[in-house]
Amino acid sequence: MYKIITKQELAAKIKLLEVNAPDIAAKAKPGQFIILVVDETGERIPLTIADYNIVKGTVTFIFNEVGKTTKQLGSLNEGDSIVNIAGPLGVPSEIKKFGRVLCVGGGVMIAPLHLQVKALREAGNDVTTVIGARGEDLLIFEQKMKKVSNKVYIVTDDGSRGFKGFDFLKELLKAESFQRAIVMGPVIMMETVSEISKSFNIPTMVTVTPIMVDGMGMCGVCRVTVGGETKFACIDGPEFDGHQVDFEELVKRQRLFLPEERLSSMFWEKLGGGCHRER
């Protein structure tokens, strides 16, 4: 059992949970993830480690309430427990001195990106960060990012804050040079940014989030095509070269169980959807 120590709502449907998991906290590194099972009948879902505290023995993750499991997770409160958490999983990000690094984050994935930005700064890099969301109200971690980055740009899909869309990146890349780019966020965003960075020849790492079951290399549902080869995101990734990933296939494979996911979510809401637990 893994007890919830802190719960916060960062924006509509975006929640943060800090849980007691000392062994995981002691080993976690930026870029890794955990797999959790909320209760006895639950499914295994992956979430990226957004922060860890070795002294307190806690691990933090931040998630979007999109379906049954994340809604159920969001209905838990401080003091409640999650039955299973396995981790840290996946290959840690490469953290070393690259020079000037461009970090681009979208949606909830801004939170784990923050961990990478911090580590990259500590390794002596100059980091320019771009954070994006659908609209201003969904933007998280702005102040935190400003504290750890050398410079921060903001992007929204609807233009309610900062730049509208990623076109401005082309201008930025023309004006400044970067030795590496790191992109974490929705697939469409990772694809767009990778295309731009490719035309400027900047090595780019993206974090892919296919469907997973075990997260330990045993099922192959997380397979992604990278440079024409099939890779398992859970043990070979989840970070891959953004110029080599087949994003079109990735999006299709993420949607495989859409009708079933809707059914599961409806079933959960019909049973009360955990409303009784909301304060």
Next chain:
Amino acid sequence: MPKQKPEIRKHNFNEVALGYTADQAVAEAERCLQCPKPQCVSGCPVEIEIPDFIRLIKERQFDEAVKEVKRRNSLPAICGRVCPQEEQCQQQCVMGKAGEPINIGRLERFVADYEMNRGTSTISKQEPTGKKVAVVGAGPAGLTAAAELVKLGHEVVIFEALHKPGGVLIYGIPEFRLPKRIVAAEADYVKRLGASIETNALIGRLFTIPELLVNRFDAVFVGTGAGLPQFLKLPGENLGGIYSANEFLIRVNLMKSYAFPEYDTPIRIGKKVAVIGAGNVAMDSARSALRLGADTVYIVYRRSKAEMPARAEEVENAEEEGIIFKLLTNPTKFFGDEKGWVKHMECIEMQLGETDESGRRRPSPVEGSEFLMDVDTVIIAVGRTPNPIIQRTTKGLETTKWGTIKAEEETGKTSLPGVYAGGDIVTGEATVIKAMGAGKKAARAIHQYLASQK
């Protein structure tokens, strides 16, 4: 042995073979000749004293019979169900020369179930030695090694990456062949012996082997199995509806998606399912697909019936349930619909030629014989390779070109001092009983090693 009728069982996940009643077991035991030099024992990888336990059944001393079995085999309810007895103990039985061999596996299952239903198992405690051993992986190899080591007085912690112990027994072999409550009870038995099991612990990531040895343990046994699924590397293989057998079976068994949406993990099975391969894993996948509501299930295999690696009993069960065998057929390409879901599979006919190194006739394609099959689900069951994480994260641990860990056959000793290994991680895909045999041998060697370490 009584079985559920095919037309009924193909719609449920309940156990197919119903087991002997006490009278049936005694009647079967009475057929045993009690050979003075029993051949059957030489066929059993863990050397159960078969005539002794059968005699006790004949005398209706069932409690004593279980004790006799458990002296050699700590997981009899499992072996009695899934051992390939026809190639092991029963193949050697003298009664088989002229007629039907004694059904040793079924008798073993009977006594184990008898004990489980009565809850009589007794456990004797050992003097603690003060030594601690870490066991990595809670499959049959790890559970057996752990049971043997605690019986010898060592403190044992089992680290299992998944959220439930059992390995393939819990995530792979379906409920209708091996009920999960039996696996849970056997794992619980190992716990009651005194071993503790830490689930959700992926060794190599949470702790590495060297960390286990430096900080907490005097020796390590690695029984991480062969769970990495292989694919065919054919065009279209990443389409929706194409599962590895492991994904399909993990969803259905470990995650219980046959009870979706009460259980959260979804599975989608269409009307026309093709399972590629003809081993036990393929039979289990095909029969599970049928139970999940598929209309037609094909086994597609590139060789002929004689070369099928599955147990004869399982092939027979599959045939009875209406699985269609498409032999001498090999897939070449998959085509999908506009949503990226598999729709057709292109296959080619095969013919058998010369005998190859494995002693089987080598299949080759018949030129120009390509044809299309309508399918909406494909399950790929063409083999599994070793789980790679320990090998990737343990410096100095020698491996083979197949990715298995190098270990001495008799002791499980690896290239690192204090590190032993056994089961599928060493041999590649094998059997439950072989994994258990390896766990047992390694436990003995670890015991000796610990004694030599003052």
